[in-house]
Amino acid sequence: MLTVKDLVVNYGAIQAVKKVSFDIHTGEIVTLIGANGAGKSTILKTISGILRPTSGQITYQQQSLQKVAAPKIVHAGISQVPEGRHIFPGLSVQENLQLGAFLRRDRANLAQSYQDVYNYFPVLKQRRHQDAATLSGGEQQMLAMGRALMAKPKLMLLDEPSMGLAPIFIQEIFTIIQAINAAGTTVLLIEQNAKQALSIANRGYVLASGHIKLSGTGAELLANPAVQEAYLGGKL
Amino acid sequence: MRTRLKANLVWAGLMIFGFILIDGLEFAGIINTFIENMLVTIGINVILAIGLNLIIGFSGQFSLGHAGFMAIGAYATGIITPTITTIGGFYLSMFIGVIIAIIAALIVGIPTLRLRGDYLAIATMGAAEIIRLLINNLKITNGAAGIFNIPALASWATVYVIMCITTIMTVNFIHSRSGRAIMAIREDEIAAEAMGLNTTRWKLAAFVFGAATAAVGGSLHAAYIQTIAPSDFNIMASIAILIIVVLGGVGSITGTFVAAIVLGALDTILQNFGTLRMIIYSLALILIMIFKPAGLLGTWELSFKRFNRQEVADHE
Amino acid sequence: MSSPLLTATQLVKNFGGLNAISNVSVHFDQNELIGLIGPNGAGKTTLFNLLTGVTPVSAGTISLYTDHGVKTVNGQTPAQVAQAGVSRTFQNIRLFKELTVLDNVRIAMTNHYHEGFISSLLRTPKFYRTETAMTVAAEKLIAIFDLSAVADQPAKNLPYGVQRRLEIVRALATKPKLLFLDEPAAGMNPEETADLTRLIRQIQQDFHITVVLIEHDMSLVMTVVERLYVLEHGALLAEGTPREIQQNPAVIKAYLGGDA
Amino acid sequence: MQTIGQQLINGLSLGSIYALLALGYTMVYGIIKLINFAHGDIYMLGAFWGYYVINVLHFSFIAAMLSAMLFCALVGVIIEYCAYRPLRHSPRITALITAIGVSFLLENGMSYLFTANTRSFPQVIKTVTYHLGSLQISNVQLLILGTACGLMLLLELIIKKTTMGKAMRAVAVDPTAAQLVGINLNHTISFTFALGSAMAGAAGVLIGLYYNSIDPLMGMTPGIKAFVAAVIGGIGSVPGASLGGFIIGILETAVQAIGLSAYKDAVVYLVLIVILLVMPAGIFGKNVKEKV
Amino acid sequence: KSNGSSQGNTAGKTIKIGVNMELSGSAAGYGEQEKQGIQLAVNQINKQGGIKVGNTKKKVQLVIRDNKTSNTTSASVAAQLVNNDKVVAVVGPAATNAGTAAIPNMTKAAVPSVSPSATDPGYTLQKSGKVQSYIFRACYQNNFQGSSAATFVTKTLKAKRVAILTDNSSDYGTGLTKAFKKAYTGTVASSQTFQEGDKDFNAILTALKHKKIDAIYAPGYYSELGLIIKQARQAGIKVPIVGSDGMADAKLAKIAGNSNANNVYYTTPFSTKSGTTNTTAAKFLKAFKAKYHTTAPTFSALAYDSVYMIKAAIEKEDSANSVKIANGLASLKNFKGVTGTITMNKQHNPEKSIVVEKLTNGIVKQTYNVK
Ligand SMILES: Nc1ncnc2c1ncn2[C@@H]1O[C@H](COP(=O)(O)OP(=O)(O)OP(=O)(O)O)[C@@H](O)[C@H]1O
Ligand SMILES: Nc1ncnc2c1ncn2[C@@H]1O[C@H](COP(=O)(O)OP(=O)(O)OP(=O)(O)O)[C@@H](O)[C@H]1O
Numbered sequence A: 001m002l003t004v005k006d007l008v009v010n011y012g013a014i015q016a017v018k019k020v021s022f023d024i025h026t027g028e029i030v031t032l033i034g035a036n037g038a039g040k041s042t043i044l045k046t047i048s049g050i051l052r053p054t055s056g057q058i059t060y061q062q063q064s065l066q067k068v069a070a071p072k073i074v075h076a077g078i079s080q081v082p083e084g085r086h087i088f089p090g091l092s093v094q095e096n097l098q099l100g101a102f103l104r105r106d107r108a109n110l111a112q113s114y115q116d117v118y119n120y121f122p123v124l125k126q127r128r129h130q131d132a133a134t135l136s137g138g139e140q141q142m143l144a145m146g147r148a149l150m151a152k153p154k155l156m157l158l159d160e161p162s163m164g165l166a167p168i169f170i171q172e173i174f175t176i177i178q179a180i181n182a183a184g185t186t187v188l189l190i191e192q193n194a195k196q197a198l199s200i201a202n203r204g205y206v207l208a209s210g211h212i213k214l215s216g217t218g219a220e221l222l223a224n225p226a227v228q229e230a231y232l233g234g235k236l
Numbered sequence B: 001m002r003t004r005l006k007a008n009l010v011w012a013g014l015m016i017f018g019f020i021l022i023d024g025l026e027f028a029g030i031i032n033t034f035i036e037n038m039l040v041t042i043g044i045n046v047i048l049a050i051g052l053n054l055i056i057g058f059s060g061q062f063s064l065g066h067a068g069f070m071a072i073g074a075y076a077t078g079i080i081t082p083t084i085t086t087i088g089g090f091y092l093s094m095f096i097g098v099i100i101a102i103i104a105a106l107i108v109g110i111p112t113l114r115l116r117g118d119y120l121a122i123a124t125m126g127a128a129e130i131i132r133l134l135i136n137n138l139k140i141t142n143g144a145a146g147i148f149n150i151p152a153l154a155s156w157a158t159v160y161v162i163m164c165i166t167t168i169m170t171v172n173f174i175h176s177r178s179g180r181a182i183m184a185i186r187e188d189e190i191a192a193e194a195m196g197l198n199t200t201r202w203k204l205a206a207f208v209f210g211a212a213t214a215a216v217g218g219s220l221h222a223a224y225i226q227t228i229a230p231s232d233f234n235i236m237a238s239i240a241i242l243i244i245v246v247l248g249g250v251g252s253i254t255g256t257f258v259a260a261i262v263l264g265a266l267d268t269i270l271q272n273f274g275t276l277r278m279i280i281y282s283l284a285l286i287l288i289m290i291f292k293p294a295g296l297l298g299t300w301e302l303s304f305k306r307f308n309r310q311e312v313a314d315h316e
Numbered sequence C: 001m002s003s004p005l006l007t008a009t010q011l012v013k014n015f016g017g018l019n020a021i022s023n024v025s026v027h028f029d030q031n032e033l034i035g036l037i038g039p040n041g042a043g044k045t046t047l048f049n050l051l052t053g054v055t056p057v058s059a060g061t062i063s064l065y066t067d068h069g070v071k072t073v074n075g076q077t078p079a080q081v082a083q084a085g086v087s088r089t090f091q092n093i094r095l096f097k098e099l100t101v102l103d104n105v106r107i108a109m110t111n112h113y114h115e116g117f118i119s120s121l122l123r124t125p126k127f128y129r130t131e132t133a134m135t136v137a138a139e140k141l142i143a144i145f146d147l148s149a150v151a152d153q154p155a156k157n158l159p160y161g162v163q164r165r166l167e168i169v170r171a172l173a174t175k176p177k178l179l180f181l182d183e184p185a186a187g188m189n190p191e192e193t194a195d196l197t198r199l200i201r202q203i204q205q206d207f208h209i210t211v212v213l214i215e216h217d218m219s220l221v222m223t224v225v226e227r228l229y230v231l232e233h234g235a236l237l238a239e240g241t242p243r244e245i246q247q248n249p250a251v252i253k254a255y256l257g258g259d260a
Numbered sequence D: 001m002q003t004i005g006q007q008l009i010n011g012l013s014l015g016s017i018y019a020l021l022a023l024g025y026t027m028v029y030g031i032i033k034l035i036n037f038a039h040g041d042i043y044m045l046g047a048f049w050g051y052y053v054i055n056v057l058h059f060s061f062i063a064a065m066l067s068a069m070l071f072c073a074l075v076g077v078i079i080e081y082c083a084y085r086p087l088r089h090s091p092r093i094t095a096l097i098t099a100i101g102v103s104f105l106l107e108n109g110m111s112y113l114f115t116a117n118t119r120s121f122p123q124v125i126k127t128v129t130y131h132l133g134s135l136q137i138s139n140v141q142l143l144i145l146g147t148a149c150g151l152m153l154l155l156e157l158i159i160k161k162t163t164m165g166k167a168m169r170a171v172a173v174d175p176t177a178a179q180l181v182g183i184n185l186n187h188t189i190s191f192t193f194a195l196g197s198a199m200a201g202a203a204g205v206l207i208g209l210y211y212n213s214i215d216p217l218m219g220m221t222p223g224i225k226a227f228v229a230a231v232i233g234g235i236g237s238v239p240g241a242s243l244g245g246f247i248i249g250i251l252e253t254a255v256q257a258i259g260l261s262a263y264k265d266a267v268v269y270l271v272l273i274v275i276l277l278v279m280p281a282g283i284f285g286k287n288v289k290e291k292v
Numbered sequence E: 001k002s003n004g005s006s007q008g009n010t011a012g013k014t015i016k017i018g019v020n021m022e023l024s025g026s027a028a029g030y031g032e033q034e035k036q037g038i039q040l041a042v043n044q045i046n047k048q049g050g051i052k053v054g055n056t057k058k059k060v061q062l063v064i065r066d067n068k069t070s071n072t073t074s075a076s077v078a079a080q081l082v083n084n085d086k087v088v089a090v091v092g093p094a095a096t097n098a099g100t101a102a103i104p105n106m107t108k109a110a111v112p113s114v115s116p117s118a119t120d121p122g123y124t125l126q127k128s129g130k131v132q133s134y135i136f137r138a139c140y141q142n143n144f145q146g147s148s149a150a151t152f153v154t155k156t157l158k159a160k161r162v163a164i165l166t167d168n169s170s171d172y173g174t175g176l177t178k179a180f181k182k183a184y185t186g187t188v189a190s191s192q193t194f195q196e197g198d199k200d201f202n203a204i205l206t207a208l209k210h211k212k213i214d215a216i217y218a219p220g221y222y223s224e225l226g227l228i229i230k231q232a233r234q235a236g237i238k239v240p241i242v243g244s245d246g247m248a249d250a251k252l253a254k255i256a257g258n259s260n261a262n263n264v265y266y267t268t269p270f271s272t273k274s275g276t277t278n279t280t281a282a283k284f285l286k287a288f289k290a291k292y293h294t295t296a297p298t299f300s301a302l303a304y305d306s307v308y309m310i311k312a313a314i315e316k317e318d319s320a321n322s323v324k325i326a327n328g329l330a331s332l333k334n335f336k337g338v339t340g341t342i343t344m345n346k347q348h349n350p351e352k353s354i355v356v357e358k359l360t361n362g363i364v365k366q367t368y369n370v371k
């Protein structure tokens, strides 16, 4: 579905992503794990068109994305749930969701999409008229995911959805990711919480200082001693 | 310890060299009244802009009212020196101007420094306009007609020496505990407070210091140009100083010097373009900002200490 | 029982209609290592903000036991609270980004080294003396935490984990008796978290201070702290040792979840 | 008593002029946090456009006003494209200086091309004064008041109800996230500039007609006053801009009415400062405290 | 005799005259008009071969520089003109503020300047009250014009109570008001001010409406006065409005609207009607119209005269040395200018007659002489 080949991304003089290649097949959950500053978020931002690659190709359904503007990428079916949530403060929960559907022209099906989001996240329905800025961290994370879902994405990019969440929320979020995937959305998941991420992923890649170090199925990586040592905190 | 002494000596040497150079050129007739005028204007602008750079660049307070404090210094000199026409009278007037400017800065600063960003800019702009309108309507300031025939008590040498002193004091301010405190507040006010810094007090210190230098600049302006009027100190005057600061690089004292010189020279050259002058000037302004968004020098500083050290300058 | 350092009684905080903290009483003793946990939005950060003066309390008293006796610190500014010996880090890192590591630390020492305003403008010997003493002290602290190599780097250039460490060093430089850490391990991977765990223990022992930390990472909390408070909906849900808390059904239901 | 009534009318019609200008300021500031110093000069361009099309092309008043709105919208978009867009990721103070540069350029460019002289605006609508007892109000005053209120409502509707309006608000609070939901930043910002500048264009023609005197520097003072109005009302807020405009208009009138005309601007600035001290984000502005 | 004097500048092949003028900034409108007058005068002079010095006629070369309406720049422009351009005389600046800022540099170089419009009484004087040797003007000083207006208001209009509206953004309005108040014997019922660039005077006028007044004295410029007249008449205020030469411009009636420009008076040296009596004026008006396609404004006339005053001084001294020109200007007598017959008094103020023009339906219908 999505192929990234020899991707290089620079911030000025700093090279954050160095020749990274990976691919995602339709229907999968693929996870990207790695230490802080490994370049995970940078890759996601580049796929979404917020950043421009220095070199390399990003191909999505036979279409090359590296020169396409961000809104067109959303239109093509890729939605991102950004790191740090980035909900729109000052707008209500419902308006946030409306903006998620900004590019949708199929007004008839919108009601169904709201229904779907509210099914995944019942708390959002309760809060739909509340200013999004006053939601708690967990609720904001749900809103960010809900907003991305409103675009009816074929591929959803999730950047550390569990960051800063209470353990009980983390479990819930992972369950919901699986549900979203089961409903037909392909998922690229970035996680610090490698154990949980790998256990729900079909495949995973390990990123270290801008390079892909390892790849394999979720189970393989979970069992890999090197991964355990570095990213799973030894024996946990 | 040695590097510090060496660096200080280099600076002192540079300043003395500058003085002798100008003096020599003046003696040789290469610097005529016209060029002297330009140099003095640059010098006064440096004094004004350094103070504003301290406020904007280092303490991160966006003030748009610098001309108001300049007006106070200028009027102190304009009012006092015609009666006490001595050099002593001039310095007395400068001192009084600085004191009044400090008081005014406290009155303006204590309430308004709580405001953030553009709101502070608008409030300080308003305060400066209030100062100007008071001057415009008072008897002692001779209203809109302004004051002329002010005794010429400041020569280029006075301006040069005071410019050096102001620069040294400002740089010393920046490279001290006070300077670090105001920069910390600029970077993150909440964190600075959590480190035990009384943010209001430090912000006020920078604001008042800047206002005092503005008054010094105003005082020199009055004594050199010998004519002042309220319209010299309007919003556009504050903006002119702001332009120097931003063009040079917010947070770079060296940049302020460079920008004051570049703009001073540009302004003089443009006199040859008659009516087109302001059009060229505005285009130049826009283009410089687009191609050098961080100002001519960014936050870079000329430093002699650095040359003595082994390590490479920090990179962005 | 060790002697008390800070006690907060019946704290209340309302944001408009929202009751963010309701009748919370806590006490922290000398040389303790305490954890504060609870679901998102429970009011943990708000509690820190109340205790450090960042947010004024709606009701309740906060008393700090200093060398000079008991001091009521509610109603004081964050700067005053900091000067009284309470320091903190922030949930979202708040370093002085453009300034160097050394300056970040020296700024925190501002109140301990008075060089005099005039003497700093005139560069008197007193200025140089104080400045040198301060720099030496700062460099020592930086060395202890393995940051000497980056002392001249602007804070923004440091990797995330190092920034978190610097924030802790900076907080220590104010010479606190009580240190609040807000989610120090957020966004760290297990390896980095393990390093942090060691660091926190070391600080508490070497500097003889009390550390209170908010954390969602149970691997950190449960290994390091001696005592835990659990907040939910702005109220205390439980208090106890890690072992007690892990088995508390209410906490499991509200916070830890099924198989933690 | 009648004098007070008449002064109120004076204040409201002056206020409606500030309000009209403040609307454009507030829109642009709301979205890219730029004090668009050139806004007052776009208003001047609108007035000159009206002057030209009425005098030379013999446009009707309505045609003149609509074409001025269109023309100014275009100018606004061009200015944004050339002078502000390249600086979108630069410090805001840089963009502010560019805005000042653009302002200088428009003022001096117009002075250069058409001389700095004042000229009288063609009186295409004959002034009719209505008397209500001893109160009087002219048709042009009513027209301005009506336009100011009408445009305010229109803007509020656009921002609150249309998709573009939501996009504008989204871009204002979080440009990156806005891109991630498929909003085109450039289009949205251009649209905002077009809208704000069109307001200025309308104001230019109306005020030209009302005062019958236009010159290349006419935008300077009202521009600053309008910005103050926008700040008083809470910059970014459309009703706030109008309210701020009316407050300043009435305030200036009141100060002059009691014979302190020399201090009219000083009082305006004093009130500005006092309002900001009590409400640091203006009357309708949200005082977003940073969450620690 | 090319180097007759060791002091000052001396003309070479051409006579260089500098123009230190407000071509941008807030006074640009006036500066622009003065520039037109200057250029017209110089064109005429050169067409006739130039100025006669000794046996040869030398062409005049203008060096025009913009002072941005800024005092600092005016000083710098003055220095540039006298030092680098080596001009022998300067026309300008327009305003008193920029003018006084130029004085030190003019004096240092011993080059005279004639300001067409700097009206402050102190402009030509030093602090001690002694005259500034190199500073001249072509216009009235405020005291004269203000007190003349007071006489006119009292004697001709027989107004016992007046309201005063002053432009207090420059010395012009405030100076005239001061002089008017000093000379006026009736009651000043109200004294209000406005700023240059103001457009809305309804508040002040509404406050005046119910006051018992016989006339309004409003010294200022046509751009504001036009609006004041318009808004006053629309508000139903019918009393005479008396102003100063800043109103002597055809645009006044345009801005006010002809139907409102009734019962309006202003003091002026220069009457557009004077074409009938003053042949210099008639010629000037015609030439100006031919060149610029509008009726000549007062400021252009004053600036035009300033150039011819310098010409007269050169011819009188038979020297284009700047010090000599200053002498010539100081002793100018019965110079026939557009703005009247001028004799320079000891304080370098031109003595010339003053008239009051009355507008009826926007047209000058009547003129009065004031003694
Ligand atoms: N805007 C920026 N300017 C300069 N450097 C940046 C910028 N954003 C990120 N970097 C650098 O690029 C590298 C990769 O950053 P990135 O955010 O992609 O890491 P990450 O893997 O997502 O880490 P984390 O787990 O902390 O989110 C880091 O070294 C970071 O410091
Ligand atoms: N300044 C404020 N204004 C309004 N509401 C606030 C403010 N600060 C916090 N709140 C609200 O108070 C509640 C507690 O927030 P707090 O930040 O203390 O939670 P927390 O326990 O630290 O959560 P997390 O684990 O997500 O950081 C939340 O509902 C939050 O939205």
Ligand SMILES: CC(C)C[C@H](N)C(=O)O
Pocket (backbone or CB within 6 Å): E027, E030, E094, E095, E096, E097, E117, E118, E119, E120, E170, E171, E172
């Ligand atoms: C041109 C005018 C604005 C000059 C005015 N008469 C003055 O003396 O300042």
Ligand SMILES: [Mg+2]
Pocket (backbone or CB within 6 Å): A040, A041, A042, A083, A159
């Ligand atoms: Mg990341």
Ligand SMILES: [Mg+2]
Pocket (backbone or CB within 6 Å): C044, C045, C046, C091
């Ligand atoms: Mg928190």
